[in-house]
Amino acid sequence: MARNASTVTLAGQSITTGKNWGIFTQYAGDALSAIPGNGFDIWKYFKADDGFGSSSKIHLFKDDSDNVLFAIGYSKPHLNNVYLFYQFATQDDQGNITYLSNSITLDDMLMAGNWDNNEYVFDAETESTEDAYRATLFFFTWDIEKSALECTTRSQPIDTSFDGTISIFNGFRSTSLDTVVENKWYVEANEGQIENNIFVPIPPPFSDEYTDPRHVSNFKLPMAILTGTTEAEVLTSFEDDTDDSGGGIAGEYGYGGADLDFPDLPTKSAADCGMLTLYDIEKAQMLNLSAFLWSADFFDNIIKLFSDPMDAIIMCGIVPLNLNSLHGSYMPVYVGNTNSGSFGYKLTSQYMQKDFGSLYVPLNWDTALDYEPFTKAAGLYLPFIGVVPISLNEIMGSYVHLKYNIDLLTGDCVATVKIQKNVNHKNYFNACVYHHRGNLLSTIQLSGKNYSNFYSNMLNTVLSMGSSVASPMAGIKNGIQGAMNTVLSAPEVQKTGSFSGSSALLMTKRPYIMIGRPNQQFPSNYGNFVGFPTYRTMKLSTLEDPQKGPQFVQCEDIIDSAVSATDTEKEMIEKALKEGVYI
Amino acid sequence: MREIREGGIYRMTITVYKISDDRRVVNKTLGTAVATLTAVFKNDADILYPVLEVAYNSSVLTANYLYIDTLQRYYYIKNIKLDRQRLFLECEVDVLKTYYEGIRNLTCVVSRQSNINKAQNYLNDDFFRLLQYNEYLQLYFTKGGAIQEFSDYSYVLAAAGETYPVTPGGGGNNG
Secondary structure, three states: OOOOEEEEEHHHOOOOOOOOOOOOOOOOOOOOOOOOOOOOOHHHOOOOOOOOOOOEEEEEEEEOOOOEEEEEEEEEEEOOEEEEEEEEEEEOOOOOEEEOOOOOOOHHHHHHOEEEOOEEEEEEOOHHHOOHHHOOEEEEEOOOOOOOOEEEEEOOOOOOOOOOOOOOOOOOOOOOHHHOOOOOOEEOOOOEEEOOEEEOOOOOOOOOOOOOOOOOOOOOHHHHHHOOOOHHHHOHHHHHHHOOOOOOOOOOOOOOOOOEOOOOOOOOOHHHOOOEEEEEEOHHHHHHHHHHHOOOOHHHHHHHHHOOHHHHEEEEEEEOOOOHHHEEEEEEEEEOOEEEEEEEEEEOOOEEEEEEEEEEOOOOOOOHHHOOOOOEEEEEEEOOOEEEOOOHHHHOOEEEEEEEEEEOOOOEEEEEEEEEEEEOOOEEEEEEEEEEEEEOOEEOOOOHHHHHHHHHHHHHHHHHHHOOOOOHHHHHHHHHHHHHHHHHOOOOHHHHOOOOOHHHHOOOOOOEEEEEEEEEOOOOOHHHHOOEEEEEEEEHHHHOOOOOOOOEEEEEEEEEOOOOOOHHHHHHHHHHHHHOEEO | OOOEEEOOEEEEEEEEEOOOOOOOEOOOOOOOOOEEEEEEEOOOOOOOOOEEEEEOOHHHHHOOEEEEOOOOEEEEEEEEEEEOOEEEEEEEEOHHHHOHHHHHOOEEEEEEEOOHHHOOOOOOOOOOOEEEEEEEEEEEOEEOOEEOOOOOOEEEEEEEOOOOOOOOOOOOOOO
């Protein structure tokens, strides 16, 4: 029996922002940049991983009287949305827990957990469990400026004869803060069912004090919903889909073993083998170093030239990084084993990694429109690399994680993109799939060779002058000519000095993914005009809806004929079904 | 059986309706019968497209649907012809209504249907109608709630040799 949704204010209370919203778990994830102004720190009350295997918590709430549990876990704020994942279960007297969906298994987590009063708490630290509490997804939109929490849910009291058939589910849609109704938190999606997962709007359980680690729910609606509902009943309408003879189940995506994680940095570094030393030098010390290299004491410089101090500088440049994590001791800078008088931080490694975190590519339609060729990825922009193509089908509905592995000696960098995907919220994929190379070093060209030529020319001039003492005028002439040559072969700092990464330094240094979504013209009552794509083996009577009236159905083939008609009439029936009828 | 055979002619009872349902509706709503009449086949009976002869009845002129009890079939009235106080009803069998119970028990590969909850929304829908302009979305990588980018700059220097070079005399700092 379908139910009419209504809007209720939970407990009639005005919830203090940042207090009673402290539910479930603590959040230690990311993607909260959309919080405007002085929003409360919602991440302090949620705990979820960043989608890539860090620690998460999930809580099971237990109601002794109803003997029903529901689990809530993996809250994932993204942009303006908060995703809550939860799962219903029942518990018998022996404590055996039965979940209402075969697609969700929490066994691994349960083994690691323990009961704490009426709450079952466990930590999930393995990625293999994430799929479990992502299986059911709920969608909230928040507005941190508001103080009330409202939730669209069923009317009270609950009809205990509820047969498990859930009415319209509109799917998940992104909603920006601009569309949030004034003074309301609300649920975007109505109750519904997708395959094996039940979607029931529930408000978050709230505690009197948000610091209460148990966050015991006093909200009973979800439990009442379960009364009289069994897994078999819930799945009744899809029983034909699981029939081997009928098909209708999408092909499974293979998950071939361990995740392919980000590449580790090399354990051997040129910076720790004694052949060279890498420094992070502050600007003032760079000026000192420059003064050292460009000393006004001409003969000192000549001496240094003979010892070729420029060649002792293997690389000098600017990198767009904070190198604090690699800082060793603050010590004198040695150039060719000569103390330059400048100081810098010795870097402990040649390599470093920059983690850009992750982003989630949200589904907008929850239909084929969310994928190519309808929605398209304009590309992935990687600073110092450029815009690289990326497959939208691979990233849609996925978490995309970006890290740069950087060689500070050469400036070479490799951007690695890891994709964690649950295809249709069900199939699991977690691997690094994109690697792109670039260079982020803006070299400060010291022009050692050119200056060597410069000084060589100068030296030749002096020497030629010295060798022309017997003929002063000739010597002067030669000297002048040599000086002219010197001028003509001037250091060419401007010409040869180059910043190989300078153009990149001037570009946007924020990586991003740009996607283009179609705008669909979606007439009202679309489903009853042309129907929604289904391609399932079904008994036609299961599509009847006495309350709504005749329902459109179009068939591709008749599997089992139960009609006693003439052949011609059967052909007429088949023709009508293929063209579409209202049953 | 209500048919009466007289002189080689089958007489049968027909119930005439005026319906408004779309022809594609399987279980059409009949409403109140317009008339119940006795009819005979005009020519050789075609069970799919019979032509029935009935006595003139003005109410029949507004009807569009009938049921022949003898044949246990529903028919559309495609056309009505008048000839000397007789009406000739040109009919076409409605297999949907006639075999409603059988049809609803059919097991089919359903390509499309109305209930979005039972749809496979990720199948490519040939009926998508898209506006010519797209909506563009730029997604940024975030960490700890903050958008990430290259935002710092450092001078880095690689110099040959160790900071504290080992001297032949036993190491140490020569600087």
